[in-house]
Amino acid sequence: MKRRELLQAGGLAGALSFAGCSGLVETRATGVPAVPENRPDGIYYPSHVEGMSMVGKASSGDYTVGLFYSYPHRFWNVTGDSVSLTQIDIDDAVHLMASVWDPETEQVLPETGLSLEIYRDGSLVSQEAIYPMLSQPMGFHYGANFGLEGDGSYTVRLSVGAVSTRRTGGFADRFTDPATVDVPFEYSEAAKNEISFEQLDDRVATPGAVDPMSMEMLPDAFAPPESDLPGTVLGSETSDGARLVVTALETPPDGIDAEGSYLAVSARTRYNRMVIPAMGLSGTLTRGGETVYDGAFERTLDPALGYHYGAAVDGVEAGDELTLSVDVQPQTARHEGYETAFGGLEGGMPDVSIRAP
């Protein structure tokens, strides 16, 4: 169902009063269903799913940037343990989303940092550092709501910062510089209103997640399937919707100055296998009651492992027990359906333990 039809159907309080008043519809939150009551403490089906449309993409340096837009979204910002709802502002016209990937490996790059300028006829409309976000259909991306000055031609200038996480293997010397690209944006409210807007029915607020959208226009933000991870997969456990898959490599990836084995934790959303970046993770490896490693699992970007959390350890033997603790929940904003998971509003990402087979 298109959003316009939805509005005309009058299924939502107040929607009818805006039908035919197109200058207002796009800037009002009235048409958006309320956050579901009785949502579970965990990943859940949201009240609605908005589609998105590609604005364009451009490449510079080590990066390709894709820009997409949709209706303004509400989302939840995360700073440390604090989670706060950002409502749609009356002046918001669009939710802009950007995804940054490596054109060589097609790997989506979390933690680049991203800021965005919007110009119209050379005049500044907006500029912001925009936030990393997790959504069920798209996974990791950068997003923010923006006001515009009506239909017309805009230029969106996206500035990608250097990747701030540790990089290994073929990524060790890459993504060290910032880059800037311009993407033209022909905005019309009518075209925006053609973007799909689907309300979910019975499934709303039940555990689960809507499907990832078709990713023809951009590389997906999936974590590698377990079977594709290098090394020996020791096992996996789930903590508040975050599935932590542990694999052991005989040696650390190039770029890590350490001896011994390497434990990599690949974190992904429980249902959609989307990469979960920007956690603070630590772990303890014990062998026969003795602690053989106790420390951080560092955020790391590697071409084969993908974005993961890694630690060099002396070795891994059968029967070793690894206990993982999420010290800082994923520092990404959440779209609806994820705000109660991975810590989130209710907090709590319990420790998990995996025994090496």
Added chain:
Amino acid sequence: MQFDGDTDRSRRAVLKAAVALGGTSALSACLDRTDDDPVPSGDPDAKPPRQHAWREYVRQDDHGNTQLPAHQILLYLRLDADGPPAADDRDALAETLAALDRAYEWSHEGLLHSIAYSPAYFDRFDATLPDGIDLPEPTALSPFESPAFDRQDAVLHLASDRADALLEADRTLRGERETANGVTVRPLSDVFTVDSRRTGFVGAGLPARNQDAAGIPDSEPVPEASPLFMGFEAGFRGNQATEDYVTVEDGPFAGGTTKVIANLRQRLDDWYGEQSHEERVMEMFSPGHAAAGLVEGVGDGLGSDSGIDRFVGDIESDAREHGRVGHAQKAARANRDAEGNVRLLRRHFESTDDIGSDQKVASLHFPSLQRRVSEFEAVRRSMNGTDLTEATPAVRQRVNNGILEYIFVRRRGNFLVPPRRLRVFPTPRPE
């Protein structure tokens, strides 16, 4: 309207005319001023030997903090010909600056001015600068910025509390009038092309009056008491280098200093819209300042020192505990020498210039004086807080990381401010 030689018109008319010419929007706030006191004229022999000697000639607040001149202009100047400046260019510039010295008292009520030269200027000569002069080309100083570089030959910085004096000097220098404060001034245009003219203001009241600009929410949140758009005092005496400290001590340029000038765009919607005063204190100063309630209002109660040195050691634990770190806290880490002296003398001022357009956009001109440009670069890099983004994912490249979310560096230039005796087209190896 006739301008040339028309010295009898009221200042009000001069200001109105100047504003009508455009590009002076930031100065328009002073149109209300009806101060018809004469602007004090100058004695060329009463000028200090350092061009950057301002502190003893401007206002200070009750705590001894320097109050920079309220109105300021930066004229970026380009020589059109290749190679070293010609002898007649030298004569012309000497004449211009000497006339400015006669026209205005060296004070905030007259005019403070200083001319500085870029690495590109010194490249016009075969000789190179002495080893002791640290003046690299400007460069990007964070992993996320891509500024344009100001590589013009020179920049002339004009500052006064009297907007009328400042505008008259500016217009005379640019050849729009013949006299400044009754003194005939040879225009800079005989020698240079004015490549860029940038204006600004600083001091309580002016940011509030000029907050109708892109980048500042329509709710007009900038307090009347604030000298800057972000709502806090800055540049406390105890957190600034002294003029002596930033002065080059040895060699032919002894008595000079280096000057880095950045231009930043400010985007304060979320600064004011999403954050409480307490959160702004955390991000501007430190979480410790917020916890101890040290900053009321714009921070006048801090006196002559922000007290930041007490909180520098807490920065990593603050990052972990609060998910935020303070701007001052990060910068201070690199802004002290081994004896604890402050290394930079910051003289930033606000603007609504949007370089390259006529739009009114909140911005900041950020001149910083230091003995060596590398000192500025170290402090600026420390402000990136890259180590803190590694300590916790809550502190991100630009988010929860001081004020980096709200400032966007657009331009940067490095310059050498020679001592007054060498202010006219210095060679790299003056006698």
